[in-house]
Amino acid sequence: MKLHPACKDCGHDLSMYEHADGPAYIVIVLVSTLVVTVSALVEVKLGWPFWLHALVWLPMVPLLSIWWLHHARAWLIALEYKSKQKDSR
Ligand SMILES: [Zn+2]
Numbered sequence: 909m910k911l912h913p914a915c916k917d918c919g920h921d922l923s924m925y926e927h928a929d930g931p932a933y934i935v936i937v938l939v940s941t942l943v944v945t946v947s948a949l950v951e952v953k954l955g956w957p958f959w960l961h962a963l964v965w966l967p968m969v970p971l972l973s974i975w976w977l978h979h980a981r982a983w984l985i986a987l988e989y990k991s992k993q994k995d996s997r
Contacts, residue, residue: 911981925988931980938980939972 913923947965950956956964 922985925985927981927984927988930984931977934980934984935973935976938976939969942972943969 911922911925914921943965947961951961
């Protein structure tokens, strides 16, 4: 996924923000922790059969990852923007 060179609303230059694997790392840690924890709880409390776990959790991992990747990237850009604002004062 490529970042737009500038903000569509205000024209702020976004080319200075490059996070490489930072957002992906955050998303992998969050999604894997969430899915493993919730699926283990469901297994203990409800005792789902394996096919139901596979049906629910296997699509959940890529869907949550793709959805949260945008948010993680936006969050890191906002942090960097805020940090640069502080530094320039
Ligand atoms: Zn903007």
